[in-house]
Amino acid sequence: MIIREREADFVMIEQKNHAQFAGDVMAQWETSLFKGERLRKSVDYAILMHDYGWENLDKSPFWNDKKQAPYSLFDFPKAPKTIFYTYGIDEVEKVDPYAALLCSRHYSQFFLKDTLKESQVFLEREEERKKRIIADLGEFDQQLFDFHYALLALGDTLSVFACINEPGATEETIHPFFKKGLTLTAELGLKATTMRPSWSDEHTIVLDVFPFEKTINSRVIQKVVSKAAIQEKGLLDSYKETEYEEVSIRVRSNEG
Secondary structure, rough: EEEEOOOOOOEEEOOOHHHHHHHHHHHEEOOOHOHHHHHHHHHHHHHHHHHHHHHHOOOOOOOOOOOOEEOOOOOOOOOOHHHHEEEEEEEEHHHHHHHHHHHHHHHHHHHHHOOOHHHHOOOHHHHHHHHHHHHHHHOOOOHHHHHHHHHHHHHHHHHHHHHHOOOOOOOOOOHHOOOOOOEHHHHHOOOOOOOOEEEOOOEEEEOOOEEEOOOOEEEEEEEEHHHHHHHOOHHHHHHHHHEEEEEEEEEEEEEO
């Protein structure tokens, strides 16, 4: 769950809806810049499904009594995270092993420096998965895989930008994580090393680096749950009773 707190409510975005936005954006990656076209469907599927492990969990959000707010992906306890992450990768692997390999790398990076026993067990199991999938694939190009993972990571970050900031956020109010823009890793093969997203209005994100085929039209599906309702009914009932709403967002080049 991605959470934005306002004075009177919480904006709550389920991870599958965040991933859908990421998928819509990265599906438009410029064809001439895409390496390994034969694997494009797998890459697109990985981006769309990279947070599948959260799907059932997000239907029943948990309350963080320390912060007096719903738990978000940023503060949810690590031990149970590994259970949901493993489930998500398992489900993706049933459909597309290469996509599962990308999702596995995505989740594993969050635990590389963590000493928690559950985290270390998760990393060991995912390393075993990696070896097994690569052996089954027969043909595996590490540089190509690194490029494909860089696409997933960029899509994830661009979607977080769209979800964690209030639509129309200004340079002064934008989330601190994005103050200096997004790092474009060398694996993407672009000349630029930084991408600076900004809001031109409440429905438009502008990019100063635009490696996409065309303007992207997407949406963020969310629930706005009032704090008063949570206090009266509790988080779970309040969340279930709140209707989903859609915020249309387009992503375009700053050149118009």
